[in-house]
Amino acid sequence: MKKKAKQPEMKQDIKNFQELIAIMEKSDDFKQVDFGNVSAIKLYYYQSLINTDKLHTNLLPYCQQLTIHAIEELENVLPFDDTEITADLAVIEEKILAGFIAVHLQNDTTNILLIPAKFETDRDVAPPEIEFSVIGPKVAFIEDxxxxxxxxxxxxxxxxxxxxxxxxxxxxxxxxxxxxxxxxxxxxxxxxxxxxxxxxxxxxxxxxxxxxxxxxxxxxxxxxxxxxxxxxxxxxxxxxxxxxxxxxxxxxxxxxxxxxxxxxxxxxxxYFLTWHIATAFRIIRIFAVMFSVLMTPLYVAVLTYHYHIVPGDLLGTLISSRKDIPFPPILEVLILELTIELLREAGARLPTKIGQTIGIVGGIVIGTAAVEAGLTSNVLLILVALAALASFTTPIYRIGNTIRLLRFPFIILAQMWGLIGVVIGVMFLVTHLLRLTSLGRPFTEPLFPPRWQDLKDAFVRLPFNLQGKRPIYTSSEDQNRINLNKTKPKKGKRK
Structure with missing residues (x-):
């Protein structure tokens, strides 16, 4: 039996500075500048990583005019902060690849002077695009x-x-x-x-x-x-x-x-709104998420197994809307749900202006054509559109993706066992959430374990003077947030 050939290691074992330079100079953007006639100085850097203005203005004049006998002399006269002298090859490699200029004095075979000259290409601080708010600061993080x-x-x-x-x-x-x-x-x-x-x-x-x-x-x-x-x-x-x-x-x-x-x-x-309005908005978001996850599964369950629980007036409307539909409710729902997801993905991947047009025009055209062609009922089209709209109410983008995914297992369970399947899905979901933790802390707090103190800023947001403690689940060393004796402003006295 033949042994497999040993794969070459991705990273070579570099033993000295000259070996490191020999590897780097294979790249066309790696440059060397030699001042041997004046001060026996050599510069090594990646041209694509450094700011050439700093090189020509703050470094080259000193190297051309001065006679340097020790690397420390050059470090003391250069107008740079955060310079470093080291003989560690790992540090030298890391710094050069991060936009530093390596300065080597020919009579010093060990120490290398590293000068920061990184080329900055980061964008300016801009307003948030995902967590945008009408009231409050308009500043978002960038890539730096x-x-x-x-x-x-x-x-x-x-x-x-x-x-x-x-x-x-x-x-x-x-x-x-x-x-x-x-x-x-x-x-x-x-x-x-x-x-x-x-x-x-x-x-x-x-x-x-x-x-x-x-x-x-x-x-x-x-x-x-x-x-x-x-x-x-x-x-x-x-x-x-x-x-x-x-x-x-x-x-x-x-x-x-x-x-x-x-x-x-x-x-x-x-937190920028009064607590009454903020509480109302939070409750609306929570009910919107529940509606988004459960609405279409309930539609499938009721029309497949439990149509007798639908009120008579509404049942007549459902029958008239589905009388010419050739598909069972499960296929009807999956077609519309997948269409909504396709429109959403297409709108997200296309340029902004084109994406908005595709989302609006595509939704109207496809929805109208599907109803007129008898592929889906107008009632379901309204429910699917409302469920998709409700999923956008979450302020955090990542949880919105999770809600989109959860809808499909619930639809399958509703087709298999009706309302019992939906209940089974809810039980599995609740069990999974109860077992989740975040850095070892309970993910479903303050409901489980029940912590009434944290409910003041959970489903509702009470006034700031009633939130005198930090959240329990963070296990903060200092639980006191405010001085409870000084939370209420004193009333002014009439003269």
Whole structure:
């Protein structure tokens, strides 16, 4: 039996600086500049990664005019911050690939001076596109790690706000920043996040979504177990509540945890409105989600098995709308549901203006043609459109995808066993949610386990003066949020 040939290793074992340079110079965008006649200095850098203005303005004049005998002399005269002298090949390789210029003095065979000259291509801070709010700040995260940390620090002005940076990804070496407030965040939550991210062994981390999936308590669940937000104010509020934030370089979304299911139905704009209005909107969202998941399965169950429970007046309308339909309710529902999903995917993948046109015109044309052709009933068309509209009420995009997926198992169960099948589906769903955790904390809190204190900001949002404690599920070290003796403003006295 022949042995399999050993696969060559992706990364070579580099023993010295010259071997590293020999590998890098195989790329056409890797440059070397030699000042041997003046000061015996050599520069190494990737032209595609550095800012050439910094090179020509702040570095080359010093290299051309000065005679340098030690690498420390050059470091002291250069107008750069965050320079570093090192002999560690791993650090040198990492820095050059991150947009640093390596300076090598020919009479110094060990130390290399690394100068930051990264070419910045990040976009400007812009309004949020997914979690847009009419009232409140119009600022969203971008793809630059330092900018995102700055947006959070501007809102949380505390020396206790700590940042721990990790490198993840064997090839991408993506920087991940873990943020928390010492004295408020539970150390167990912080250590859990650090440990799980440290244990990741994957070659590429391109977005915070990779991290969210890899450190989830249950990777098989369709429910997101970490909150994903593009709003700095929402992330800052989560940190103050005692949560941990995960900022990924190159991603405009920040993860926070632990979280709960109810939190995915709370828009941050709720805190900018009076508590009466915010509570009404939250209740509307929750009922909209239930309607979106259960409406079409109930239609299939009732028309297939339980038509006798339909009131007489409504039954006549259903019969007249379906009298020429050649398909059973299950096929009728699946055709319309898949059509809605196709329109939604097409609208999301096409350019913005074309996508909007396809969504509106396509929905009207296809819906009208399907009813006139006798392929579906007009009653079902209305129900499917309302269910699709209700799924858009969730303020967090990821939970909306989950709701879209849940509808189809419920439709199949309704076809198999009618209302009993729908009840079985609800029981499986509730059991799954009860078993879920977020960073080891219960996902269905405050309903299970019941914690009445957290209900003040769950399905309803009570006034701020009644929310004197931080959420229990975060296990915050400092539970007090406000001084209860000073929550009510004093009435002015008449003179």
């Amino acid at each position: 790690l330092q900018t995102n940390i700055n947006l959070i620090r501007k809102r949380v002005k505390l020396p206790q706000l700590h940042v721990k940076k990790l490198k993840v990804g064997k090839i991408t070496k993506t920087t991940i920043a873990i943020m928390y407030i010492e004295g408020i965040a539970n150390p167990d939550n912080v250590q859990t996040v650090i440990q799980r991210i440290t244990d990741i062994e994957y070659d590429q981390i391109m977005d915070s979504s990779f991290i969210g999936q890899m450190i989830s308590d249950n990777e098989q669940s369709p429910f997101p177990q970490l909150m994903d937000s593009e709003r700095p104010d929402r992330v800052s509020s989560a940190l103050i509540e005692g949560k941990v934030a995960i900022v990924c370089d190159g991603s405009p979304h920040v993860l926070t945890g632990p979280t709960t299911l109810v939190e995915f139905f709370a828009a941050y704009e709720d």
